[in-house]
Amino acid sequence: MASVPAVSAGLPDPTLLLADAPRVRAALDSAGWSAGALDDLLGVTARTHLDRDELAPVLRRTRDRSPLATLARLFVAGVAVDDTDARAAGVPASWLLADGSAAIRLQPVAHGGVEVTVPHDAGRAAAGVHPEQVLGVGAASLTLAAATPRRTVARVLDLGTGCGIQALLAEDHADVVVATDRNPRAVAFTALAAALAGVDIDARSGDLLEPVAGEQFDLVISNPPFVVSPGARYTYRDSGLDGDEVCRRLVHDLPSALAPGGIAVLLVNWLHIEGEDGDERVRGWFAGNGCDGWVVQRELAAPEDYVTAWLRDTDEGSRFDRLYDEWVDWFEQRRVEAVAFGVLAMRRRTDGSGSVVLEDVVQTVAATWGDEVLDHFARRDALATDLLDICWRLRDDVRLHQVASRDDDGWLVESSVLQQSAGLRWSGGTDDHGAALLAACDGTMPLRTLFALLAAGAGIPESEAVGQGLPVVRRLVEQGFLVP
Ligand SMILES: C[S@@+](CC[C@H](N)C(=O)[O-])C[C@H]1O[C@@H](n2cnc3c(N)ncnc32)[C@H](O)[C@@H]1O
Numbered sequence: 001m002a003s004v005p006a007v008s009a010g011l012p013d014p015t016l017l018l019a020d021a022p023r024v025r026a027a028l029d030s031a032g033w034s035a036g037a038l039d040d041l042l043g044v045t046a047r048t049h050l051d052r053d054e055l056a057p058v059l060r061r062t063r064d065r066s067p068l069a070t071l072a073r074l075f076v077a078g079v080a081v082d083d084t085d086a087r088a089a090g091v092p093a094s095w096l097l098a099d100g101s102a103a104i105r106l107q108p109v110a111h112g113g114v115e116v117t118v119p120h121d122a123g124r125a126a127a128g129v130h131p132e133q134v135l136g137v138g139a140a141s142l143t144l145a146a147a148t149p150r151r152t153v154a155r156v157l158d159l160g161t162g163c164g165i166q167a168l169l170a171e172d173h174a175d176v177v178v179a180t181d182r183n184p185r186a187v188a189f190t191a192l193a194a195a196l197a198g199v200d201i202d203a204r205s206g207d208l209l210e211p212v213a214g215e216q217f218d219l220v221i222s223n224p225p226f227v228v229s230p231g232a233r234y235t236y237r238d239s240g241l242d243g244d245e246v247c248r249r250l251v252h253d254l255p256s257a258l259a260p261g262g263i264a265v266l267l268v269n270w271l272h273i274e275g276e277d278g279d280e281r282v283r284g285w286f287a288g289n290g291c292d293g294w295v296v297q298r299e300l301a302a303p304e305d306y307v308t309a310w311l312r313d314t315d316e317g318s319r320f321d322r323l324y325d326e327w328v329d330w331f332e333q334r335r336v337e338a339v340a341f342g343v344l345a346m347r348r349r350t351d352g353s354g355s356v357v358l359e360d361v362v363q364t365v366a367a368t369w370g371d372e373v374l375d376h377f378a379r380r381d382a383l384a385t386d387l388l389d390i391c392w393r394l395r396d397d398v399r400l401h402q403v404a405s406r407d408d409d410g411w412l413v414e415s416s417v418l419q420q421s422a423g424l425r426w427s428g429g430t431d432d433h434g435a436a437l438l439a440a441c442d443g444t445m446p447l448r449t450l451f452a453l454l455a456a457g458a459g460i461p462e463s464e465a466v467g468q469g470l471p472v473v474r475r476l477v478e479q480g481f482l483v484p
Pocket of ligand 1: 160
């Protein structure tokens with residue numbers, strides 16, 4: 001059987017798989033390949049087993065040699081199958097290695113109602129990670145996907161495309177998708193992903209914005225190599241630039257690739273250094289870039305926790321202790337007190353100005369919240385005008401939760417909490433006046449009129465109702481409870 005020769009570093013060349021991608025797509029379709037079908041076949045914990053190199057549970061569930069079982073063994077478990085089984089499942093010989101295993105892995109991903117199949121290099125557990133390895137979809141990939149606005153646009157750039165997951169998802173809501181990466185193997189994987197999906201993605205090789213010089217996009221998404229580490233061990237993770245410089249550089253340079261009004265969403269790390277204000281550090285990245293910024297901080301990790309998490313991610317085994325000391329020493333030399341992780345969004349303005357909002361978001365957010373990015377900037381525009389003139393509307397997903405205890409007269413409400421079920425899922429306490437005001441916000445009357453009615457009902461001057469209520473309304477708008 002003809003097979004793909006492994007390249008010298010032990011990694012296959014994905015370009016050799018391109019020609020037979022349509023045959024593999026046909027094999028996947030005819031076997032009923034999907035995220036749901038594989039969960040049913042393998043069990044939802046299959047990936048956890050495989051990450052720990054526990055093959056038995058997956059092998060047991062794929063004993064029937066059906067085409068889907070064969071494809072799961074080859075592309076999910078990464079084990080060899082019989083020549084006859086591979087042929088029966090429609091897998092071309094060009095996709096197989098000499099030992100009957102597959103050259104690469106395939107990962108079905110269902111996200112926000114869209115299903116894609118992502119090709120990537122073999123897993124990391126026993127083999128360790130190769131510097132040029134192209135990983136599959138991980139937690140950070142899904143964090144960015146969740147924060148990406150899905151409004152239909154003309155042109156999208158996915159910078160640092162890796163296995164192509166962001167580009168594939170963007171293809172569903174864009175006319176043109178350009179995907180770039182410094183690692184040529186990642187570019188090849190993204191081209192392969194597009195061929196498997198039967199879609200057009202313009203995959204280009206090169207450093208940061210260099211492959212798209214002079215071009216503009218309506219949406220730029222990037223899960224860059226944001227990890228702050230000494231040296232450049234892994235291309236997918238380490239930029240090779242010092243500290244958090246890669247993120248600073250992207251925030252500074254990306255606006256040139258944004259069309260007016262265009263949006264960029266990226267994952268970033270930034271440093272909190274002794275004697276400096278970490279929040280001001282990330283705010284400072286926007287200086288003079290002509291964009292409004294929104295920084296959604298999700299984590300703040302102590303150096304020791306940060307290093308441990310990333311060393312575990314690459315299964316450093318016996319090297320753990322040495323690398324841990326080197327990395328923590330490196331943080332100490334730079335007086336790093338913590339590393340922040342967040343989603344950073346920006347919108348290019350046309351007047352050269354811009355402001356930055358930073359929020360610490362520790363609560364569980366909705367599974368997809370990208371449209372909140374667009375709504376956030378729209379609300380900021382409204383907040384820059386006279387709030388009293390606007391007919392505000394309570395967002396549809398907001399609910400009022402009340403806790404009451406019984407007293408002699410019946411139920412006595414002790415607390416009232418507003419809760420969003422969409423977006424960033426903010427919650428917060430309110431009182432009777434606030435609840436009544438929000439209930440009246442149905443988009444038909446300006447806030448000025450609502451305050452007048454409230455003041456009349458409470459027997460207080462209108463100016464007092466406005467003075468007390470306006471700051472509260474402002475905060476409710478900032479968090480998205482009220483929308484223009
Ligand atoms: C964290 S991975 C993200 C992969 C994929 N987009 C995702 O969301 O899962 C970062 C990617 O950026 C690429 N990369 C690293 N340095 C780069 C650079 N200077 N310019 C462009 N891409 C780079 C890596 O090769 C890698 O594929």
